[in-house]
Amino acid sequence: MKIIEVNKLPGALALNLGALRSSSKRPGVVEALPEVTYVRPKVLITQKDVAAYAKVCGFCKVHGVPMLVPHLSAFPLAMMLFGSRRFPWPAMGLVHLANSATLRQPIQVGDELRIEMRTGELYAHEKGQAFTLHARALRAGEVVWESTWTLLRLGVRQPKGEPYASALVDPTPLSHQADFYAGAGIGRSYGRVSGDINPIHLSALTARFLGFRKAIAHGMWTKARALAMLLPREALSQAEVLVEFKTPLYLPARASLWAARSESGALFEVRNAKGDKPHLRGRVSY
Numbered sequence: 001m002k003i004i005e006v007n008k009l010p011g012a013l014a015l016n017l018g019a020l021r022s023s024s025k026r027p028g029v030v031e032a033l034p035e036v037t038y039v040r041p042k043v044l045i046t047q048k049d050v051a052a053y054a055k056v057c058g059f060c061k062v063h064g065v066p067m068l069v070p071h072l073s074a075f076p077l078a079m080m081l082f083g084s085r086r087f088p089w090p091a092m093g094l095v096h097l098a099n100s101a102t103l104r105q106p107i108q109v110g111d112e113l114r115i116e117m118r119t120g121e122l123y124a125h126e127k128g129q130a131f132t133l134h135a136r137a138l139r140a141g142e143v144v145w146e147s148t149w150t151l152l153r154l155g156v157r158q159p160k161g162e163p164y165a166s167a168l169v170d171p172t173p174l175s176h177q178a179d180f181y182a183g184a185g186i187g188r189s190y191g192r193v194s195g196d197i198n199p200i201h202l203s204a205l206t207a208r209f210l211g212f213r214k215a216i217a218h219g220m221w222t223k224a225r226a227l228a229m230l231l232p233r234e235a236l237s238q239a240e241v242l243v244e245f246k247t248p249l250y251l252p253a254r255a256s257l258w259a260a261r262s263e264s265g266a267l268f269e270v271r272n273a274k275g276d277k278p279h280l281r282g283r284v285s286y
Helices: 012-024 047-057 069-082 186-194 204-209 219-230
Strands: 002-005 036-044 094-103 112-125 128-139 142-154 175-182 239-245 253-262 265-272 278-285
Touching: 012 069, 036 069, 047 069, 047 186, 047 219, 069 094, 069 112, 069 128, 069 142, 069 186, 094 219, 112 142, 175 219, 186 219, 219 239, 219 253, 219 265, 219 278
Parallel strands: 002 036
Antiparallel strands: 036 112, 094 142, 094 239, 112 128, 128 142, 175 253, 239 278, 253 265, 265 278
16 A cells, blocks of 8 residues: 655645546556555644535534535545546546445544545446445544545446445435525535636536536535534534435526434435425434
């Protein structure tokens, strides 16, 4: 396993330009991802960053540090991988299929975390090659947060690995819980706090340039927005959430939250305003 330590991150624009430049890659059959781990040895959780993220995603002050905050620190490492020669496919056009996150211990403002992101497994998907990335956050050598990202490279004709299968097949009926609005500018707002400035999220004009009829909301914003409405109004000590992304949420849009709740979690979906089209499906426990 090759370990690459990153003490100073490139800016968001540089990371995204690197992703654009990767469009010239033309790999043959890929048997496995290269074994590589990117590391940010010292990441400080600041009140300013937490407040900005909470505001754009709808979390309250009583939520403390939302459980997806470490994702913001791991995301640039994935972008560095995608823009490097080590990653076999072009970065543009990757589809985020699913995302899981586990909070093992509470994270506080002022914590200094070690953020790691490593390459994972390949899965054969009917539309191309699925693969995973694994991220984790450590405090004083102890893992406090973990995450797995499952992504898809469309159009790969000879995908490798075990067949990809959904982990969310619970048929429990869901009921309408709430509605929320995703404004035309939410992609730019989330992009500023997350560093994810992919043009498909920023405006209708830039999205059309890449083949979308309108800008689409970040999947991780939609996930966070749902959690902000579902989680208890208190700081959590432990929690786990898995979502699978279904259809794009075009901006601007009204969306609806549907769920089957229990005392310690929920099965949920974010759907369109009519409630007949899912944008994501998930399960959370705490």
